[in-house]
Amino acid sequence: MLDDTSKTNIITLPEAQGRFARGDFDDAWAEQTRLKIRGSVNKIPKVYRAVAGMTSPQLIVCDVASHDALFERYLLSKTAPEHCGFKSYSSFYTWYSNSRRFMDVASGSRMRKVALSALDDDWAQLINHLSGQCGTPAWFDQYDMIAISILAAECRERGIAIAQLSASLIMQFVPELRSGPRDAIRNACRLIDSLRETNMVPSDLLPRSPIGSLPTFVASGRRQTPPVGAAYAITRDAYIAKRINGSKVLPLGSEKREISTHGVGPDRAKSIKQGIDWYWNGLCSLDLIDEAAPIDPKLYAEPYILHDVVMACADGKLGGACSVDTRRGRTRTVIEFLEWLSPGFKASLPDELFEAVQLAKDPNDGGSEFDAFKRQTCLSFVGDLNRQRRFFQMPKHFFDLARPLIANFNGLRPEDQRGEISREQHRALDLAIMAANTAIATRFPLRLATRAQLVAGGVRPHIVFPEESKEVIFNIPGYITKNGHFADGVPIAPSRTVDPRAILEWYLSEAHPLILKYKVGTKERRKPHLLFAGLHVETLRRIWRRHTAEAGCYITPHMCRHVLATLLYADGVPLEIIAELLGDTVGTVEKSYAFVNRAKLIQGAMEALARKFKGMSI
Structure with a gap:
């Protein structure tokens, strides 16, 4: 009470x-x-x-x-x-x-x-079982546990015990909640029902009967996205399956043959599905379709229809207004889908489609907030040797902190603490992760999603330690990169104060087994062959934010790519080489880093003015 x-x-x-x-x-x-x-x-x-x-x-x-x-x-x-x-x-x-x-x-x-979270009730016992505090392995990862904790908090607030839980009872208070907690509760119900198939928790810590799926709920005054038609969904899923399997048409003499290639990953497949469903939403809003009718490519693949859907999205008729960047990305996704549905669709598109205000950036606004942040951050490194030194020595900073902590890992847990590892042990593992992560990011600017998929063991590792060399070699296959860009035999050599090979070898032998055992929440996520043992990208990003701030280097994981490219560009490295390093096209790199040239011109003008003032003795 x-x-x-x-x-x-x-x-x-x-x-x-x-x-x-x-x-x-x-x-x-x-x-x-x-x-x-x-x-x-x-x-x-x-x-x-x-x-x-x-x-x-x-x-x-x-x-x-x-x-x-x-x-x-x-x-x-x-x-x-x-x-x-x-x-x-x-x-x-x-x-x-x-x-x-x-x-x-x-x-x-x-x-x-x-006060409610401190109660020792049935919800507390369930959470202890699932989080591994009762001597058993953790069943769900931290993201799933957050969802269950939100459901527990809402039920405790209303005095609802686990045994009473049902879909009808939950729907009595779900309409009061915001969309985030509503989605979390829906996920928590699915997770709790999945426990019935296991012996993970005692039966008295589960509802008397399965909760089942919660009914779809839309708040009053909120527009509901129409469900995707069956025929459209079948066509969409067939297209996504083709993209996942991967294929490419290549000329072979006078013929053309389709060969298998590495397809898109799960995150990209999800993004493609969202884009195609967005197009369906627009078609329904404009009353251009018959949901029961079969797919007619001529009906869907018309330039003026795509144009009208884009305009409807920009006017807020498709629900919450999305940013221009999101709208542009979805439009490109739909164009690829419609080209597959009706070959030749791309050729029929007017050239000015992406020049419309609804899809193009305003050239006078300087881009998005992130673009402004990127420019400001990158330019702050140009000419500032102290900032550059702090950036490139991050691996040594984290390595020096992590090594003694990992060596004394068992001593970091208080004697009276049982169950999960202590906060100090978590910090030791985080610092070890940062040492390995920055050893790569500050030398070879791979995207964080690619670094999370690096294989450090097995028959074909992506990270190789040659016996005859002090370098560490990276072999990056195209299927783990965003643009399918592969890079074989990339060497990273030691400098005077930072030895990436020594850091990575230490990490894999001393820290990696502990991360695999204590840091990865569920058996399904544990992947011993991966450099970061299967940790989610968001987990790596959160660890990065916390510890780079402590180190006094306020920079996001993705900004490492921009900082390295800016420094190379400012030093006169050709765009072709920078594009190859980043895995981007020359046009993208030139467009993204043109501000460095502008900064040089402005700096030159200021220096010319200074010389003029000096010549006039004023």
């Missing part, structure tokens, strides 16, 4: 700000986080006045549900409210998240959640 202090309180914004100023909430956040939240809290009255017309702060109540409902339309459309001073959607979302966290604490909602 929870005491009264854990109940949600009705508190106005001025009251909450007063308590915040007195330090009542200081224990909720670290000092840096508290400063950021304070800035967002001070802006709440201005935003609420612009969005909801609340002229007095006394009218604003610290309630998370009301806060979410007020700004849901902006979150769905990924736009920022006007007249609030937000420069972009990103700055709005930062404010929204910080103010939401403040209201969560001020209303007592967070305290209640913490």
Whole structure:
């Protein structure tokens, strides 16, 4: 039973700000986080006045549900409210998240959640079983456990025991939730039902009967995407299967033959499916199809129809507005699909299709926020030897930290701790992963998704350690890269302070077995032959963000490619060589790094002005 202090309180914004100023909430956040939240809290009255017309702060109540409902339309459309001073959607979302966290604490909602999560009930026993805290291996990975924890929190809030759980009972509170928790609960129900086929947990920790699939739910006022027609789905799946299997038509004398090649991976296949389904959504919205009729290529593969679907998406008629980049990518996916469906479709497309505002970037806006961030980050490395030195010595930094911790791995766990490994042991493994990851990323700029698929053992490893050399050799097959670009025999030699081969050999012999045993959550994901043992790309990305920030090198995994290319380009390396290193086309590289030339021209102009001023003695 929870005491009264854990109940949600009705508190106005001025009251909450007063308590915040007195330090009542200081224990909720670290000092840096508290400063950021304070800035967002001070802006709440201005935003609420612009969005909801609340002229007095006394009218604003610290309630998370009301806060979410007020700004849901902006979150769905990924736009920022006007007249609030937000420069972009990103700055709005930062404010929204910080103010939401403040209201969560001020209303007592967070305290209640913490109290509920500390209960020793049937939900706690189930979570302990599934996470490996009862002496058994972990059954689900951390992403699946998050979904189950969300379901547990919602059920505890309403006093629902596991045995009572059913689809009808869940649907009584699902409509109150946001789309993220709704999707997590749907996934959690599927995972819990899958436990019936195993002996992983006792039967008294499972619902009396299978939960089953939750009915499709659409919030009031929300447009529902129409289900894909059966004939269209069959055609779509056949196309995706062909892309997965891989094939290519090559001339052989006077004939043409189709040969098998490495096809697309699961992530790309999922993206292709989303693009084709997006086109179906547009066709339904424009009333251009008969769902029961068979597929007619002449009906679907018409340039003006694709144009109308693009315009409908840009106008927000296909649900939440997507970015121009997403729309452009989906359009290209659909073009390839329609070309397969009706050969010759590409030739019928007007040249100006991708020049339309709905698909083309505005040449005057300087590109997206990421483009601006990329330019700023890359240019900050050009000419700054200290930043370059810090970047290229990241492998040594992490190697020096990880090696003694891995050597004393068992000593990092407190004697009274049982079950899963300690926080210090997790940190040791993360630092070892970072040492290996940066040893590659700062020398050979492979994408993170490619690095996650590198094979370090078996008959045909991608990483080779020749006996007669101090180098480490990489053999990258095309099927693990984004563009199918392969690279054989790429050598990475040691420098004065960083030895990539020594780091990788140490990692594979000392750290890799521990990562395989303790870091990979499920048996299905454990892949001993992979360099990172089957860890998900998002896990590697999160580890990277945390530890590069600690090392004082604020750079994303993908930005390593841009930094290396920028430094080589600034030093006069030909575009053809940089394109080969990155696995991109020369045109893509030239377009992506033209800002380096512009920076040189501007710098030259400034130096000319300085010489002029010096000549005039002013």
